[in-house]
Amino acid sequence: MRRRSTAAALLALSAAILLSACTSRTGGGAEPSGSGRAQATIPAGAAEAQARLAASPRHGEWVMVSAGAGDSVRAWLVYPERRERAPVVVVVHEIFGVTAWIRGVADQLAADGFIAIAPDLLSGKRVPAGPDGEPVRDSAVAAIRTLDQGQVQRRIDATARHAMALPAALPRYGIVGFCWGGAVSFAHAAHAPALGASVVYYGTSPPRERLASVRAPVLGLYGENDARVNATIAPADSVLRALGRTYQHEIFPGAGHGFLRQQDGQNGANLQAARAAWPRTVQWFRRHLRG
Numbered sequence: 580m581r582r583r584s585t586a587a588a589l590l591a592l593s594a595a596i597l598l599s600a601c602t603s604r605t606g607g608g609a610e611p612s613g614s615g616r617a618q619a620t621i622p623a624g625a626a627e628a629q630a631r632l633a634a635s636p637r638h639g640e641w642v643m644v645s646a647g648a649g650d651s652v653r654a655w656l657v658y659p660e661r662r663e664r665a666p667v668v669v670v671v672h673e674i675f676g677v678t679a680w681i682r683g684v685a686d687q688l689a690a691d692g693f694i695a696i697a698p699d700l701l702s703g704k705r706v707p708a709g710p711d712g713e714p715v716r717d718s719a720v721a722a723i724r725t726l727d728q729g730q731v732q733r734r735i736d737a738t739a740r741h742a743m744a745l746p747a748a749l750p751r752y753g754i755v756g757f758c759w760g761g762a763v764s765f766a767h768a769a770h771a772p773a774l775g776a777s778v779v780y781y782g783t784s785p786p787r788e789r790l791a792s793v794r795a796p797v798l799g800l801y802g803e804n805d806a807r808v809n810a811t812i813a814p815a816d817s818v819l820r821a822l823g824r825t826y827q828h829e830i831f832p833g834a835g836h837g838f839l840r841q842q843d844g845q846n847g848a849n850l851q852a853a854r855a856a857w858p859r860t861v862q863w864f865r866r867h868l869r870g
Contacts, residue, residue, distance in 0.1 A: 621687065621857040624842035628683035636660065637689045639682065644698065646737040650730070654698040654738055655682050657689040658747060666749045666775070666868035667742040669735055670697040671756030671763045673840070674723045676706060676714035680840055684757075691861045693868075694748050698738040700731055700763075723759060731763060732770045739771075751775045751868045753795075755860060756782060758837060765815075768793045776867035778860050781808050781836050784815035791818070796825035798863045800856040802834035804845065831855060 623631040632639075639657040646652050655677055659665050668688050672681045677699040685695035704722040706714045739752045753776035756764030761782020768777040769785050774795040781801050784790070797819075801809055812828055819826040831838065833848030839857070842850045 621853055622680075622684045622839065623687075624853075625678075625680045625840045626843075628678075628680040632679060632683050632686060635686050635690075637686055639686060639689075642696075642741070644734075644737050644741045646730075646734045650703075650734070652698045652700065652702045652734045652738060653677075654696050654741075655685055656742065657682075657685045657695045659689040659692050659694065661692055664747055664749045665692060665694045666864070667739060667752040668693045668695050668864060668868075669739050669742070669752060669754045670695055671735070671754065671760030671767075672697060672700065673758040673760055673837075674720050675716055676701045676719040676723075678713050681757075684755075684839075687857075688755075688861075693864060694742055694745065696738055696742045698734055700726060700734060702734075728766070732767060735763070735767055736771065749868075753777065753864045753868050755864075756780065757839065758782060765797060765799075768795045768797050771795075776864055778863055780839060780856070781805055783808055784811040787814060787818055790815060791822060793819060793822075793824050793826075796863075796867055797827075798859065799826065799828035800852075800859065801828065801830045802836055802838045802845075802849070802852060803830050803832050804834065805836040808836065829856075829859070 637657055637660060639655060642654050642656050644652050644654050670681060670685045670688065677697055681697050685697045688695035701719060701722050706718045706722050709715050735754070742748055743750050743752055752774065754764045754767050754774060755778040757780045759782070761779040764777050765779045765782055766785050768774055769789040769792040772794050777795050777797045779797060779799045799812060801812065809830060816826055816828065831852035833845055834852035835845045835849060838849035838852040842853050
């Protein structure tokens with residue numbers, strides 16, 4: 580019982596840290612017109628995501644994933660256009676739920692050669708959709724605060740298993756998340772021994788007590804103007820370095836929280852950060868998932 584109480588306390592602490600790190604910045608568009616080749620190689624910003632999705636040649640669909648014990652999770656699944664089987668990347672949304680922007684991130688991962696799947700971790704919460712089809716923001720944020728972190732990790736486990744069982748998939752997966760989802764993706768590295776790689780976009784690190792369980796290589800990508808999140812980098816680096824684990828991290832000058840979504844923010848620094856961070860993300864997964 581004592582061990583169970585300690586584990587429950589750690590999960591509650593993790594949940595509090597995840598929520599405190601996220602902000603309600605909305606973000607603007609993708610790269611400006613005329614940016615040429617770079618625009619096609621990184622995800623669109625929030626304002627341009629829907630148009631990019633509409634023009635995508637890749638097959639994307641909603642699927643229902645059984646998560647056990649009567650639970651199920653809806654997920655957005657996108658396939659790459661390639662002859663060989665592909666590794667899987669699980670995409671974890673922000674506090675706003677599975678928006679067009681998150682689906683656009685999954686689509687870009689598919690363009691880069693991965694089977695991408697984005698679980699809606701608000702499944703079952705009955706978050707209403709607005710006139711644009713997006714989750715109503717205040718409702719999504721409120722619902723996120725009620726999530727059980729153990730269930731969140733079990734749903735991610737189930738989503739990864741579902742995707743890796745597809746005929747077109749390789750039995751290897753990575754995870755990437757943003758803001759709240761970035762913290763969840765770091766926590767998943769401590770939760771899942773079979774994880775191949777984790778990428779954390781401006782998400783807080785797990786408590787020290789959980790870092791010893793991290794086995795997968797972790798890449799952290801952060802904006803300079805995000806002190807609340809960045810305060811958790813050094814403690815994680817210290818623990819993981821002492822354990823001999825791989826944790827690489829980069830702080831992009833002048834960029835703010837949510838820079839991949841809000842590419843028109845911070846007087847150009849967010850776009851510059853996005854252009855640098857996305858290729859690192861793709862290279863990380865290619866290195867650690869393709870063997």
